[in-house]
Amino acid sequence: MSATHDHSHEVLLQRWATGERLETDEEARLRDCETCRERMSEVEKLVGELEQLGREDLDEELQEALEADVPDFERRAVQRAERKIFGERTATRSPSGVRGWQLLAAALVLVASFVAYRSWSRDDGVAPVEDSLFYLGEGFTELAPAGFTEHIDTFRWEHALAPGGYYELRFYLPGAQDPFYTVPETTETRWTPDPELVLPDHFRWEVRAYDGLDEPDGSADAEVSHSRD
Amino acid sequence: MTKHPDPTEDQILVQDAVSGDEDARRELFRRIQFVGRLLQARNNRMGRPLDSAELEDLVQDILLVAWNKIASFPPEATIEAWAYRIAAFELLNALRRKGRRSRFVDIEAVQEPESRPSVRAELLEGRGLGRFLRHLAEREAEIVRLRHVEGLTFQELAGALEISASSAKTHYYRGLEKLRQIFSDGEEVR
Numbered sequence: 360m361s362a363t364h365d366h367s368h369e370v371l372l373q374r375w376a377t378g379e380r381l382e383t384d385e386e387a388r389l390r391d392c393e394t395c396r397e398r399m400s401e402v403e404k405l406v407g408e409l410e411q412l413g414r415e416d417l418d419e420e421l422q423e424a425l426e427a428d429v430p431d432f433e434r435r436a437v438q439r440a441e442r443k444i445f446g447e448r449t450a451t452r453s454p455s456g457v458r459g460w461q462l463l464a465a466a467l468v469l470v471a472s473f474v475a476y477r478s479w480s481r482d483d484g485v486a487p488v489e490d491s492l493f494y495l496g497e498g499f500t501e502l503a504p505a506g507f508t509e510h511i512d513t514f515r516w517e518h519a520l521a522p523g524g525y526y527e528l529r530f531y532l533p534g535a536q537d538p539f540y541t542v543p544e545t546t547e548t549r550w551t552p553d554p555e556l557v558l559p560d561h562f563r564w565e566v567r568a569y570d571g572l573d574e575p576d577g578s579a580d581a582e583v584s585h586s587r588d
Numbered sequence: 589m590t591k592h593p594d595p596t597e598d599q600i601l602v603q604d605a606v607s608g609d610e611d612a613r614r615e616l617f618r619r620i621q622f623v624g625r626l627l628q629a630r631n632n633r634m635g636r637p638l639d640s641a642e643l644e645d646l647v648q649d650i651l652l653v654a655w656n657k658i659a660s661f662p663p664e665a666t667i668e669a670w671a672y673r674i675a676a677f678e679l680l681n682a683l684r685r686k687g688r689r690s691r692f693v694d695i696e697a698v699q700e701p702e703s704r705p706s707v708r709a710e711l712l713e714g715r716g717l718g719r720f721l722r723h724l725a726e727r728e729a730e731i732v733r734l735r736h737v738e739g740l741t742f743q744e745l746a747g748a749l750e751i752s753a754s755s756a757k758t759h760y761y762r763g764l765e766k767l768r769q770i771f772s773d774g775e776e777v778r
């Protein structure tokens with residue numbers, strides 16, 4: 360026994376193939392139709408092939424890039440990024456052809472300057488915002504707090520929310536994949552934590568925007584370090 | 589065959605870097621620098637829509653974006669593949685900002701054989717998916733590629749192409765259906 364394949368099945372198949380989550384009864388309708396079952400298995404096979412070919416293309420392109428000569432603009436960009444990330448005062452080494460002892464010496468200097476920078480930032484009492492510490496995703500124009508900060512009061516962001524959309528906040532410990540705290544659906548562009556919530560000294564927070572169809576609509580995140588004295 | 593970095597080792601390196609291990613941070617930073625070379629190759633293939641100052645800014649942005657996304661490094665990924673996806677997405681956005689998006693995808697060279705014969709020949713003999721996507725309309729091929737090579741979500745690729753997510757899904761599905769029909773009629777994918 361098999362249900363008759365009709366237009367409503369086509370609509371469901373399209374939603375399924377483009378990754379939309381189907382309701383249980385919708386899934387059941389597809390499963391009960393022989394045509395749909397066949398189509399789904401063909402699409403799965405095809406997508407598998409596409410992804411395999413995609414991975415091969417990616418591998419090939421990566422390998423070519425890794426073997427290419429380093430262009431000057433890459434060296435300059437790396438030096439600029441390095442200063443922002445590691446807080447160095449002097450830009451340094453080329454990625455290849457550097458002797459081991461030079462690397463070691465450079466690394467020690469860099470570690471020292473990074474540590475110095477961090478302690479300077481905290482001891483100084485001001486709250487310099489290191490601009491590498493946050494990522495303003497598409498559509499976000501402001502995000503605070505970010506970087507070293509003395510006092511955390513309210514989390515704020517600027518973003519044009521899609522009609523029917525909402526935000527979700529997530530807080531992560533350094534290195535953690537899963538958030539230790541989340542704030543579900545809010546439509547405001549600020550959130551003030553309950554005084555009972557104790558935020559760790561170092562954490563990362565992320566704001567995710569969703570549109571009216573629950574589709575992701577951009578995200579932004581920032582690392583925060585603060586002292587609770 | 590390509591030499592594959594070990595995803596487990598990469599996962600450990602990322603964890604160490606995130607927890608503040610300076611050697612790991614350095615090593616990780618070194619591993620993502622190749623995005624400059626990647627962009628250079630892509631930019632050349634596209635007829636150089638970006639000049640070297642723009643490439644420099646873009647590479648810096650990509651390095652910083654990647655750095656700030658480390659905590660969401662996906663399990664099973666390699667650092668290079670992960671950085672590649674970030675780079676591809678940022679490049680797409682940079683080209684869109686510059687109004688040159690339409691030359692982003694290789695496949696479009698396939699669609700214009702007269703204007704770029706050498707690229708066409710290279711693609712037809714070369715990369716697997718390009719050969720495969722010649723059966724599709726330009727927009728369909730572009731979206732299938734962004735989805736399955738660059739690994740973008742519909743939301744991401746729709747934003748970068750300045751179309752709605754539902755329109756992106758429609759093009760994607762139309763392309764997918766064409767391919768399915770062609771290949772279920774007996775033709776092999778490879």
Ligand SMILES: [Zn+2]
Pocket residue numbers: 363364365368369389392393394395396
């Ligand atoms: Zn059916």
